[in-house]
Amino acid sequence: MECTNRQVAETLRLIGQLLEIREGNPYRVRAFMNGADAVDRLTRPVAELSKDEVVALGGVGEHLAAVVREVCETGSSTELETLRAEIPPSLLELLRIEGVGPKTVGRLWRELGITSVAELLAATEKGRVRRLKGFGTKSEAEIRRGAERYAASEQRMNRSTADALIAGLAEVLAPGRYVVAGSYRRGKATIGDLDIVSCEDPVALNPRLRLVADEVIESGERRTSIRYRGERVDVRFTTPDAFGPMLIYFTGSKPFNIKLRDRALLEGLRINEYGIAGRAGKDLRTFPTEAAMLKALDLPYIPPELREDAGEIEAAEHDRLPALVIADDLRGDLHVHSNWSDGTLSLAELAAEGERRGYEYLVISDHSATLKVAHGLSERDLAEQRHTIEVINRDSACRLIAGTEVDILSDGTLGFADRILADLEFVIASLHGGLRQDQDQVTRRVIAACENEHVDVIGHPTGRIIGRREPAAIDLGRLIEAAAAHGTALEINASPFRLDLEDTAVRAARDRGVRLSIGTDAHRPGELENLRHGLATARRGWCTADDVLNALPLDRLLEWTG
């Protein structure tokens, strides 16, 4: 029985959600959710761990370890099957409606027999929901709006969409008086909603927010939520002298906040979004910055990208946080396309763009001819391009590195012969087709590419496109081992539509000593800007400058590629 960590985590989550609807003990529900998170964070297959090793993860006790074992061995869980027999699993989709929680779902089901979003919409139309005790016309209307929005099926935003919203909001927010917090600030690849901490007076800001909002969800003097261009935006108000605790609170993650508060309780301190108080909630101390607040808790500053309760608090306690790679460490972009294949900029324009950004180098990595849709280069084109690059390099401050993004063909061979690859300064090998092959087949292909001595980097390793294409079924554990064994780097493709490898895999690779290569895969000038998204993913993967290929100076980079 093949059983992935994702399946195990989903099973635990499912049990938790069904328990929640059945009016279970909320702490028991949380235990299942925590267990699911712990399994999600694992970089090894949970099926390979012993029961003791699973318990040692923390957050997983005897009972959950037994459930994990059962799921690994049988593919299911008797506890889950019992709950499924009792509660229609279709109720779970109702939980995803904004404003509808487990209590409401339970009552809608027991008292009105509602088991699906369609039935819920029908019931609101007939006014059945408003007749429930404790409900009224407003609650019914809100539930109806939520259900309609759910039916329109929203998904998480990519970082490009988030950036566009932030640029729009910048026109109503006072410059320098707010920070975009939440998962955006933590550098996540996808963002559910925008969280903003502002130290403007709500009396002044609320009316301006109302003006640009599609809808005001709620509005108060401490918190306001609006819908803006279809997305939810939450604003928390604070003052400069108490900015620290609010920023920590609103940056999250939620598990990070809970762990931090838990830890403070042991010291007899209570944390909330306003500061740190004594056990009785008295003597509130406020802090202007996050660092000052963390210092009061005997912790060093913890970068937002690490705040996932994935070991960072323990590392901070022992002063073993990694010195994360920063923007200034990056000396160039390791994956760029020119108009020789499907990019829009000429080589000279790219060199100028690199200079403007203060880059030491840019890797020109046009496609191989096998990728016909991208006007890939033939062997002859490549030789000509090489000549042009050499001419431009004579008087360019930004060195163009002659490379390619060679296609990994469906049989695992590459789109250029070895003798051609040997002449190039930098070789990225990427999958562009055959992404739906089964796990073993597609894994063998990328490992074969890793084993080729001329290949320096595996480009966008899983091929995912956020919200549009699932990652290929690659066994990342095997790929990372192969990359480690052959000294091949793995790419963090910095396009906000890819961000591939993803953060957890980056951390696993980094832990095995695999180098990461950040490349924008830019096809248009503005896309060189995307390097920062790749940087954020590297930081979420606990990377230091030593882990990142782009931090090498030109001579050492060329030495590394051989």
Place this chain on the structure above:
DNA sequence: GCCGTTTTCGGCCCGACTGTTTTCAGTCG
């Protein structure tokens, strides 16, 4: 269900906003 530098029992992060309520439950972040 998990957990322990007061604990193997009795806690479990903490607060804002809304609606339908006379004091709070539910949801959310």
